[in-house]
Amino acid sequence: MLSLNYTRIVRSARALLHPHWLLTKRESVYKAVTCSARCITTSLPLKDTWHSSRSLKALGKGRSYHSNLLLRYYSTGQVELNCWKCKQPLDQSPAFFCMSCKVVQPPEEGTSYFKIMDCDCTFTLDTQKLQKRYLQLQRSLHPDNFSHKSVKEQEYSETHSALVNKAYRTLLKPLSRGLYMLELKGISIEEGTDSGADPEFLMELMEINEALHGARTSEQANEIGKDAKGKLADLTKEIDAALLKGELQAAKALLAQMKYYANIEEKVKEKLSELM
Amino acid sequence: MAGTVANKCLSPLTFITRRLSAPEFITQCCYHKKVVDHYENPRNVGILDKQSKNVGTGLVGAPACGDVMKLQIEVDDQGKIVDARFKTFGCGSAIASSSLATEWVKGKSVDEALMIKNTDIAKELSLPPVKLHCSMLAEDAIKAALADYRLKQQDDQQEAVRASN
Numbered sequence: 001m002l003s004l005n006y007t008r009i010v011r012s013a014r015a016l017l018h019p020h021w022l023l024t025k026r027e028s029v030y031k032a033v034t035c036s037a038r039c040i041t042t043s044l045p046l047k048d049t050w051h052s053s054r055s056l057k058a059l060g061k062g063r064s065y066h067s068n069l070l071l072r073y074y075s076t077g078q079v080e081l082n083c084w085k086c087k088q089p090l091d092q093s094p095a096f097f098c099m100s101c102k103v104v105q106p107p108e109e110g111t112s113y114f115k116i117m118d119c120d121c122t123f124t125l126d127t128q129k130l131q132k133r134y135l136q137l138q139r140s141l142h143p144d145n146f147s148h149k150s151v152k153e154q155e156y157s158e159t160h161s162a163l164v165n166k167a168y169r170t171l172l173k174p175l176s177r178g179l180y181m182l183e184l185k186g187i188s189i190e191e192g193t194d195s196g197a198d199p200e201f202l203m204e205l206m207e208i209n210e211a212l213h214g215a216r217t218s219e220q221a222n223e224i225g226k227d228a229k230g231k232l233a234d235l236t237k238e239i240d241a242a243l244l245k246g247e248l249q250a251a252k253a254l255l256a257q258m259k260y261y262a263n264i265e266e267k268v269k270e271k272l273s274e275l276m
Numbered sequence: 277m278a279g280t281v282a283n284k285c286l287s288p289l290t291f292i293t294r295r296l297s298a299p300e301f302i303t304q305c306c307y308h309k310k311v312v313d314h315y316e317n318p319r320n321v322g323i324l325d326k327q328s329k330n331v332g333t334g335l336v337g338a339p340a341c342g343d344v345m346k347l348q349i350e351v352d353d354q355g356k357i358v359d360a361r362f363k364t365f366g367c368g369s370a371i372a373s374s375s376l377a378t379e380w381v382k383g384k385s386v387d388e389a390l391m392i393k394n395t396d397i398a399k400e401l402s403l404p405p406v407k408l409h410c411s412m413l414a415e416d417a418i419k420a421a422l423a424d425y426r427l428k429q430q431d432d433q434q435e436a437v438r439a440s441n
Binding site: 191199260267 | 335336337338339340341342343344346363365409412413416
């Protein structure tokens with residue numbers, strides 16, 4: 001039975017290397033590992049007294065030094081971390097504050113923005129919920145709340161707050177959200193010319209840009225802006241479908257198109273402010 | 277913060293040097309005076325007759341930044357580029373790169389124009405590393421225009437052969 005649990009540890013730990021696990025199965029992996037770890041430590045010979053006393057002590061809390069070592073060797077420090085101050089295990093992920101001593105924690109490396117903002121890793125996102133979560137997090141994490149605390153706590157609140165800002169900004173807009181989702185799967189849009197671009201599409205973009213450049217009234221600019229918004233809405237639907245089906249290359253091409261139209265939208269705003 | 281400061285720097289009339297503290301941007305963010313010059317006094321903006329047999333049109337896009345660039349060349353019967361025009365919608369560096377490209381191709385033969393490298397354009401304009409892709413775009417636009425011209429010439433020759441038969 002012990003060997004079975006041991007293989008479970010190894011399998012779960014290996015699974016930690018797979019990014020998908022990091023995003024979704026963290027808690028269940030953690031539980032499986034601690035349960036297996038408990039079984040392992042009971043069978044360890046009590047040679048090293050410090051080691052064994054720690055093991056026995058940790059056993060009471062459901063974890064062991066040995067399993068810590070194993071996990072740290074396999075994982076990138078993702079699965080289990082302890083509070084930097086009171087050394088208690090941080091049972092949450094992502095952990096913003098220690099459950100025991102309530103002290104602010106530094107952000108875990110590699111946590112996905114979706115996890116931080118407590119959203120499902122999908123292209124369609126409830127931006128209201130996102131905003132609520134953002135405000136809730138910043139209310140407690142913002143460095144202004146730590147002006148009378150220790151330097152270390154101030155530093156940690158700064159990094160954590162900045163990360164929450166970045167996560168919010170990335171997930172708020174469909175374009176950056178989509179690009180981030182591709183990034184999580186290891187795909188990014190390369191800089192430089194798109195040799196596979198459809199010449200008809202580029203021609204159309206040129207014409208829209210030229211029309212916008214030549215617009216003399218706000219109505220003309222608004223008209224172009226409306227068309228661009230319509231195109232963006234269509235692209236959003238198509239990208240959502242592509243990402244749900246796992247068609248990453250198709251999603252990449254659509255996101256590239258979205259970038260062009262997002263630029264046009266920006267230029268419409270500039271033009272409107274010029275014309276005012 | 278880096279994003280908003282970068283946006284501010286992209287405004288063409290920024291002459292003040294800013295040093296960004298965010299780790300992604302370590303280079304100085306300020307447009308070189310040559311880039312500003314090309315932006316404010318662009319050379320050869322416009323269009324040539326796309327249908328003409330002596331005109332090659334290159335249309336390229338950069339999906340990462342959403343820039344679009346059109347470069348057209350007019351070639352005489354001796355294979356020398358006599359005129360060039362461009363239209364670019366994008367950042368100042370992209371506009372400057374394409375403006376410079378049209379300046380450089382004028383007076384060159386088709387083969388000589390093919391030798392223009394993005395590194396030369398970037399060096400001339402002192403483009404920072406983050407803007408090197410703009411010069412790449414300009415080089416690709418030149419090549420696309422030359423390729424389009426070559427294609428038109430080939431089609432022409434084939435037509436002439438067919439007509440004579």
